[in-house]
Amino acid sequence: MVDIVGNGHVQAPSDGVGQGLYEESSGQLGRIGAIRELNDGRRFRYAYFASAAAAGVLVSQDLSATAVAVQILNKATAAAIGATQVILTDATTLGSATKDQYAGAYLHTCDAAGEGYTYRIIGNTAASSNAVTFSLYDPLVIALTTASDVAITGSLWYKVVAATAAADYVVSGVTTRVMQAEYYGWVQTKGVCTILCDGTPAVGAQLQLSDGVAGAVQLKDSETEPLIGQATFLGIDENHIGVRLFGLE
Secondary structure (H helix, E strand, O other), X not given: OOEEEEOOEEEOOOOOOOXXXXXXXXXXXXXXXXXXXXXXXXXXXXXXXXXOEOXXXXXXXXXXXXXXXXXXXXXXXXXXXXXXXXXXXXXXXXOOOOOOOOOOOEEEEEEOOOOOOEEEEEEEOOOEOOEEEEEEOOOOOXXXXXXXXXXXXXXXXXXXXXXXXXXXXXXXXXXXXXXXXXXXXXXXXXXXEEEEEOOOOOOOOEEEXXXXXXXXXXXXXXXXXXXXXXXOOOOOOOOEEEEEEOOXX
């Protein structure tokens, strides 16, 4: 159990972040993705905001900034079992990569030698002649060859932006307050919260990411957009609605 001590601060040694749930900071005060969980079941993640966001809106990872959302085919340099570095060379996906752009991201081995594994990335070099070296937290379990195919999922809470239904967004949380661009703060990922409402969903209705209003939820009408949660009271269009989250963690 954790204890609330005021102004959103929680005594929770596991998260190691000295920042209140309703505060923002121009400097990083803890690990990106750190978890803070309250005794009522609400869970929060520490995030870095690439752009400004209102209170009570859904945010997401912007894949164009933190991920490689297509498989890189046959572009790996062979790496032995136990290696903690992987080199990928591909002008299309990595030619403009900057140093540590993919820090905290996940390297997926998708096909051929070494397929089926997930490795977290410590950091990466800037691209040099379209080649990028990725340093991994854990050594390779199976060797990679030049035929190995890979992809990268970015850190879900790094460089987040207001979520839309576009294909290149992955929902990662709900803002707890108004956030400035290039500031650090918390997003909620579990429990009861408040989110901008698109439409008038009934109490108990299932809600998904709006396909028309950035950062909002709407009544579930298809399986195209991510499922977010369940309405806890009748929604009013353009107001905010209570939501029991069940689609983010």
